[in-house]
Amino acid sequence: MTRAVINGAKPLLEDAKSGTPAALSALYREHGWTLYRLAYRLTGSHEDAEDVVHDVFVGLPEALRRYEERGSFAAWLKRVTARVALAHVRRERRRREVVLDVARTQGLAEPVGDTVGLGAAVDALPLPLRAVLMLKEVEGYSHAEVAELLGITAGASRVRLSRAIARLRRALGG
Amino acid sequence: MLTTLLHPRLDRLKQLADGERPDTSLRAHLERCTRCRMTVARLRALRAELERLPAAEPSAQLLDRILASRAAGTRVLLPTTATRAPGMGPPWIQGAAIIVLVLGVAFFTAVWLRPSLRDSTRRAALADRVLAELPFWSSPAFAQGPAAPVTQPRYAGIEQLEMDRLHEGEWVYESRGVTDGVFTSNGLRFALEVASTGSSGGRAWIVTRTNLTKAGAPSGFRDTAIVDGTALRPVREVMHGRYMRRFLRFSNDSVFELVTKARGVDTTTLRGTARLPGSRRSPLLVAWYPLDYLVLMQVIPLRRDWRGSVYVMYSTAIASRFPAFAPLDLDVVGTQRVSVPAGTFDCWKVEARGGDTRSELWVSKDRRWVVKVVHHTTEPGFTLDQVLVSAPPRTPPGPR
Numbered sequence: 001m002t003r004a005v006i007n008g009a010k011p012l013l014e015d016a017k018s019g020t021p022a023a024l025s026a027l028y029r030e031h032g033w034t035l036y037r038l039a040y041r042l043t044g045s046h047e048d049a050e051d052v053v054h055d056v057f058v059g060l061p062e063a064l065r066r067y068e069e070r071g072s073f074a075a076w077l078k079r080v081t082a083r084v085a086l087a088h089v090r091r092e093r094r095r096r097e098v099v100l101d102v103a104r105t106q107g108l109a110e111p112v113g114d115t116v117g118l119g120a121a122v123d124a125l126p127l128p129l130r131a132v133l134m135l136k137e138v139e140g141y142s143h144a145e146v147a148e149l150l151g152i153t154a155g156a157s158r159v160r161l162s163r164a165i166a167r168l169r170r171a172l173g174g
Numbered sequence: 175m176l177t178t179l180l181h182p183r184l185d186r187l188k189q190l191a192d193g194e195r196p197d198t199s200l201r202a203h204l205e206r207c208t209r210c211r212m213t214v215a216r217l218r219a220l221r222a223e224l225e226r227l228p229a230a231e232p233s234a235q236l237l238d239r240i241l242a243s244r245a246a247g248t249r250v251l252l253p254t255t256a257t258r259a260p261g262m263g264p265p266w267i268q269g270a271a272i273i274v275l276v277l278g279v280a281f282f283t284a285v286w287l288r289p290s291l292r293d294s295t296r297r298a299a300l301a302d303r304v305l306a307e308l309p310f311w312s313s314p315a316f317a318q319g320p321a322a323p324v325t326q327p328r329y330a331g332i333e334q335l336e337m338d339r340l341h342e343g344e345w346v347y348e349s350r351g352v353t354d355g356v357f358t359s360n361g362l363r364f365a366l367e368v369a370s371t372g373s374s375g376g377r378a379w380i381v382t383r384t385n386l387t388k389a390g391a392p393s394g395f396r397d398t399a400i401v402d403g404t405a406l407r408p409v410r411e412v413m414h415g416r417y418m419r420r421f422l423r424f425s426n427d428s429v430f431e432l433v434t435k436a437r438g439v440d441t442t443t444l445r446g447t448a449r450l451p452g453s454r455r456s457p458l459l460v461a462w463y464p465l466d467y468l469v470l471m472q473v474i475p476l477r478r479d480w481r482g483s484v485y486v487m488y489s490t491a492i493a494s495r496f497p498a499f500a501p502l503d504l505d506v507v508g509t510q511r512v513s514v515p516a517g518t519f520d521c522w523k524v525e526a527r528g529g530d531t532r533s534e535l536w537v538s539k540d541r542r543w544v545v546k547v548v549h550h551t552t553e554p555g556f557t558l559d560q561v562l563v564s565a566p567p568r569t570p571p572g573p574r
Contacts, residue, residue: 021241028237036232046230050239053232057240059250062447083253091443118223137224162185168220 013073019061028057031074035081041134042085044123052085075148082131082149089127121171129164132157181210191217247490247498249447251430325529327483327501331456335473337403339542340379342369343566345468346386348515354555362386362393363563366468370403377403381469399460406457406470420489426454431491446490451499459486459502467502467526471535472542476522480506486528502528512536512546516562519545 015023035056040049056077067076122130131150135141136157141149143157150157182200190196191214196204204211344367363386371378378400385395399411413420421432433444450458457470470484483503490498508523521536536546547560 019244021244024241024244025237028240032232032237036236037229040229049230050232050236053236054240054243055250056252058243058248059252061244062249063252080252087253119227122224122227133224137221138227158185162183162188165188165217165220166184169216172220 013064017061017064024057031077038078038081039085041139042082042131043089048088052088055084056081079149086131121168125164125167129160132160133164136161187213188217190214249490250445251447325501328503329481329483331453332474332482332484333455334475336475337473340472345562346564347560348563350559352557352559368469379403405455408458408460411460422460429490433491444491448490448498452485457484459484461486461488468544471537471544476506476537478506500529502526510536514545514561516565521545
C-alpha cells in the first residue's frame, strides 16, 4: 500500500498542497488511471476524460486545502473527479449538436441486435441514467457508492439504473 | 397466486440477474413465466456486454501536460463541496439566480448610478451590459492558492494617484503598423470611453474599448471593465471578440477568469484563478495587448524624473508567451511637443517596459492624455503605433 492511500500519510499530501511536481506526479501515478477510467465512463470520450483528469490534477493543490480528511482520500478524489466529469459533459452537450460517432461506437462494441450497437445506445442515454449505468454495471460500484459519487440517494441510483436498462432494451430491440 | 399473474418490476428482475436469490413467490412465478425468465437472461447478457465495453488508456503525455499547466500558472477551481456548479441547479434555483441577478442590475442602475448616469441611457446600458453578461458564479469561486512566481518590478508600486483628474469622455485612437520607419500598414481604430458610476465603496469607472471599422462603426471587438475609483483596481471585466469571450471577476486579492473560444460548433472553455500580486493600493492593469494604460496615465502625477511600477495581468487561463502577471515599469525620460490628428500637445515622454517589450508614450502635460504610443515589438524594425485622433474638449480638470 503506497503512502498516498493511507490517510495518515501526511507528507505526500502536504507536498501536493504546495503543488510540487514530484508530489503531483506521485499522486497521478497512484490514482491517475483509476480517475481516467472513471472520467472515461462518464464522458464517453478519451479526449474529454483526459481533460477531466487534467483539470483535477491541475486544481488538486488548491483543492487539497479544502480537503477535510474524512474517509478515504481515494474516495474523495473519485467524488471530485465524478463532479468535474459530469460538469464537463453537461457543458459540452449543451454546446454541441449530439452526433453519434458511429465509427467510435463501432470500435467499442460489436452490435448486439439488429437495431443499433450497444455503445451507441449507451451514448444516447441521458447523462443521469448513463452515469449510473456505467458506474454500476461497468465499473462495479454499489448503489451506495454510486450515490456518493454522484451526490444522489441510493434509491435514486436504483431507479435510474432501471430506467437506463429499460431504454437500452428498447434501443437494442430486446 | 396473484404474484404469478403479475410480472415483477424490471428492477426486481435486475436484482435476480445480478445474482440475488428469489423468494418463494418469485421463484414460483419464474417457473411458470417464460417471458420473465427470458428477461432475466437478457439482463444478464446485457450486463456481460456492458462489462466488455473497452476503455481507452490515458496518453503517456497527460502527466507532462498537467505539470506544464501548473508551471504556466494555470489554475482550476474544483467542486470539492456539494455546492452545485454554476448553471446546473434545478430550474427553480436557476430561476432564483436570474431573479437575483436582474434585481442586482436594477439596483445597480437605479441606486448606484449617479444622477448624471441615470440621465444617460447609454452609460446605464454600459453597466447593464457588463453585469448582465457575467455568468452567475457563487462566491466560493475564488482562488485561494498562491500566484505563480511573478517577476519583481523595477520601481516602487504606484500608490500616489490623482484620481480627480480622471474624467468622462471618449477618445479615438488609430493603430498603425510601421515597418523600418517607412512603410505604414492600414491599421484599425478603437474608441476608449470612460464613464463614471458609483458603488457602495465610492466612485467607480466603466472603461470600454471598442474596435472600429474605417467608417467608425463597431467592428465586433469590445472590452468593458469596471474599475474602482480609489486605486484603479479592476472589479469586473468582460471582453467580446468574434471568436472569444473573456470574463474576469476580481476580489481584493484574487481573480477568476473564464475564457470561451468558439468557432462553429467547436467550443473550448478555459478557466484560471490566481492570487493577485502587489499592493491593493496600487493600480492593476488588465491587458490583452500591452497598450492599455491610457486611463492610468491620466491619474499619475507625472513630473521630471518620476518613475513607478504597476502589475499587468495577461491571462491565468490561456498559455501564451506572456506570464499571468508581469510588472510594467514606467519612467519619465523627457519632454517633447507632438502633433497628431487630434492636435498639437506639449507632452511628457514616458518609457514603459514590460518583460521583453518596450513602449514609448507621449502624455500631454495639461490633461495627461496619451496622445501617441510607439510599441516596439519583438520583430526587429516593426513597431505598433497609436495616435490620438479625437478627444473630449480640452476643459480644465475639476477642483481637487
